[in-house]
Amino acid sequence: MAEEEPLIRLNGVKRVYGTGAAQVRALDGVDIDISPGEFVAIMGPSGSGKSTAMNLIGCLDRPTSGQYLFGGVGVGNLTSDQRALLRRHYLGFIFQGYNLLPRMSACDNVELPLIYKKLARHERAERAAHALDLVGLADRAGHDPSQLSGGQQQRVAIARALAGDPRVVLADEPTGNLDTRRSAEIMDLLVDLRRKQNLTIVMVTHEDDMAAYADRLIWMVDGRVQRDSKTRQVA
Amino acid sequence: MIFETLRLAVASILRNALRSFLTVLGVVIGVASVIAMVTVGQGSSDQVIADVEKLGTNVLMVRPGQHAMGPRAVGQQARPFTLRDIELLSEALPVLETAAPIATGNATLVFGNANHRAQITATDARYLVASDWPLSLGRNFSTGETRAGRAVCILGETVREELFGAADPVGESIRLKTFSCEVIGVLEAKGASSFGTDQDDVVLLPIRTFQRRVAGNTDVATIYVAVADGISTEDAMQEVAFVMRDLRRIGAHEEDDFTVMDMKQVASMLTGITGILTGLLAAVAAVSLLVGGIGIMNIMLVSVTERTREIGIRMAIGAQAHQVLMQFLIEAVALSLLGGVLGVVLGLVIAAVTSQLMAIPFAPDPLVIVMAFVFSALVGVVFGYFPARNAARLDPIEALRHE
Numbered sequence: 001m002a003e004e005e006p007l008i009r010l011n012g013v014k015r016v017y018g019t020g021a022a023q024v025r026a027l028d029g030v031d032i033d034i035s036p037g038e039f040v041a042i043m044g045p046s047g048s049g050k051s052t053a054m055n056l057i058g059c060l061d062r063p064t065s066g067q068y069l070f071g072g073v074g075v076g077n078l079t080s081d082q083r084a085l086l087r088r089h090y091l092g093f094i095f096q097g098y099n100l101l102p103r104m105s106a107c108d109n110v111e112l113p114l115i116y117k118k119l120a121r122h123e124r125a126e127r128a129a130h131a132l133d134l135v136g137l138a139d140r141a142g143h144d145p146s147q148l149s150g151g152q153q154q155r156v157a158i159a160r161a162l163a164g165d166p167r168v169v170l171a172d173e174p175t176g177n178l179d180t181r182r183s184a185e186i187m188d189l190l191v192d193l194r195r196k197q198n199l200t201i202v203m204v205t206h207e208d209d210m211a212a213y214a215d216r217l218i219w220m221v222d223g224r225v226q227r228d229s230k231t232r233q234v235a
Numbered sequence: 236m237i238f239e240t241l242r243l244a245v246a247s248i249l250r251n252a253l254r255s256f257l258t259v260l261g262v263v264i265g266v267a268s269v270i271a272m273v274t275v276g277q278g279s280s281d282q283v284i285a286d287v288e289k290l291g292t293n294v295l296m297v298r299p300g301q302h303a304m305g306p307r308a309v310g311q312q313a314r315p316f317t318l319r320d321i322e323l324l325s326e327a328l329p330v331l332e333t334a335a336p337i338a339t340g341n342a343t344l345v346f347g348n349a350n351h352r353a354q355i356t357a358t359d360a361r362y363l364v365a366s367d368w369p370l371s372l373g374r375n376f377s378t379g380e381t382r383a384g385r386a387v388c389i390l391g392e393t394v395r396e397e398l399f400g401a402a403d404p405v406g407e408s409i410r411l412k413t414f415s416c417e418v419i420g421v422l423e424a425k426g427a428s429s430f431g432t433d434q435d436d437v438v439l440l441p442i443r444t445f446q447r448r449v450a451g452n453t454d455v456a457t458i459y460v461a462v463a464d465g466i467s468t469e470d471a472m473q474e475v476a477f478v479m480r481d482l483r484r485i486g487a488h489e490e491d492d493f494t495v496m497d498m499k500q501v502a503s504m505l506t507g508i509t510g511i512l513t514g515l516l517a518a519v520a521a522v523s524l525l526v527g528g529i530g531i532m533n534i535m536l537v538s539v540t541e542r543t544r545e546i547g548i549r550m551a552i553g554a555q556a557h558q559v560l561m562q563f564l565i566e567a568v569a570l571s572l573l574g575g576v577l578g579v580v581l582g583l584v585i586a587a588v589t590s591q592l593m594a595i596p597f598a599p600d601p602l603v604i605v606m607a608f609v610f611s612a613l614v615g616v617v618f619g620y621f622p623a624r625n626a627a628r629l630d631p632i633e634a635l636r637h638e
Binding site: 055058060061080081084085087088089091092093095099101103112113115116117118160164 | 236239246250544545547548549550551552553554555556557558631632635
């Protein structure tokens with residue numbers, strides 16, 4: 001596995017907002033390679049550029065300069081529609097605030113990416129049911145997000161991220177809104193799913209406890225990678 | 236995909252049922268008024284045509300001025316006819332069966348404690364023959380009565396009912412303006428006309444009586460001509476026009492200052508008036524649709540702002556710009572089509588009730604209904620496009636950050 005091409009390669013990536021004196025260098029020359037199957041945690045103080053890096057890796061943004069290759073494809077040259085296709089077929093997102101669509105059942109939320117993947121109705125239902133089963137919420141399929149606890153909502157969000165069968169799951173502070181016990185449950189679930197589905201996970205967090213679940217830690221400061229190390233827990 | 240989006244749009248419309256209803260109210264009113272107007276207009280045209288067919292095709296009307304039944308600008312300047320014109324016309328054209336003068340006005344009729352305001356049709360004995368209107372009681376005017384301008388009258392069924400109830404009025408005297416007038420007959424009931432006016436709400440007077448005691452002039456508004464069987468109306472119209480030009484001393488190069496119409500023309504003129512009204516109201520309806528469209532645009536802009544985060548989420552999980560655009564466009568079209576459906580239903584109900592009240596046929600036109608749907612969908616597309624494009628142009632990162 002280690003000999004394989006990296007799935008994600010950031011090569012001297014810069015991301016600059018604004019112009020002239022108001023210019024902000026959110027990323028100032030970042031090199032990161034992530035291989036398939038890795039679980040990487042990105043940490044750093046606020047303003048260090050970790051969210052910008054996340055958005056870039058998630059193909060929601062393009063680098064101002066430098067190169068970002070996703071599975072060998074240069075994302076910098078892709079149109080927004082092409083990047084949407086990358087996200088649709090290869091990426092799954094988990095957000096701090098869950099970001100489920102209100103007034104849509106858990107099952108409908110999980111089916112959403114499958115609709116964009118243009119799967120037939122029965123296949124969507126099957127896959128959504130399976131994904132909800134994986135996160136242990138098969139019995140809550142018909143509930144609205146407002147009827148679910150925070151931990152349950154985040155599990156639905158994880159099911160949604162996984163339903164599309166992505167290669168990479170991007171988690172932006174997935175436990176930020178949860179108490180310690182729920183956080184541990186969510187992290188255990190992610191680790192478990194990663195093993196079962198052979199997922200690559202990139203997670204932004206500012207909690208050491210959560211970062212400890214990853215097998216690699218990237219520490220960012222001022223738009224640069226300051227430290228990139230294996231954690232004690234190697235899968 | 237489209238089906239999913241449609242399901243979503245309907246769900247979102249139903250979720251905000253009251254807001255959706257208020258939003259589409261403009262479209263509802265616009266479509267309803269178009270449907271109601273056109274349906275009622277069509278019904279009354281049908282009625283006019285049916286009435287005219289009942290009258291027969293062998294009747295001509297001669298009126299002073301050009302297009303005397305339309306806008307009156309020219310008609311008012313033209314010289315009115317006199318009784319002499321009719322006598323001369325009758326003499327000159329013996330092939331015509333009958334020519335009857337008509338002048339109109341209205342007055343309050345009094346009998347005992349009862350009084351009633353009615354339309355006056357002033358004419359002579361030939362009118363009932365020319366219009367083929369039978370009497371249910373009494374008799375027609377005599378030649379002597381018309382020539383001398385006697386105070387006698389024939390009542391329409393409505394007037395008889397108002398003044399006499401169930402009693403027989405023949406031989407009684409009613410008061411009309413300042414003079415007393417003997418009832419000599421009662422017309423058979425005809426019912427409502429194409430425009431909803433009661434044709435039986437009429438009193439017939441000898442024309443001289445009317446000129447002398449009511450109008451105070453010698454004008455004849457219309458000459459009513461019945462063409463004998465076997466003569467074509469076209470020929471008769473030409474001959475009448477020829478004689479009238481001569482009688483009114485119109486030079487060879489001058490335009491006619493009168494109009495001869497057969498019943499087909501009368502019908503098309505009447506339906507033409509309906510058409511103008513329909514057109515005007517359609518313009519009002521178009522304005523209403525425009526306002527409705529702006530309402531939809533407004534609410535869609537609100538909706539896009541409210542759902543910025545949703546748009547961000549959808550984009551993050553792989554929605555392309557055109558798919559977001561379609562989602563909001565379909566929602567706008569679903570809204571406006573909902574307005575269209577409600578409008579068509581409401582319009583048909585209004586038209587059905589109105590037709591019932593006006594005693595005209597209820598004539599819904601499938602083409603107009605289809606057009607109403609097409610137009611309301613179009614309103615959705617046109618006014619939904621701008622908000623939908625705003626949604627599609629959102630940056631997913633910004634949208635996800637939106638509170």
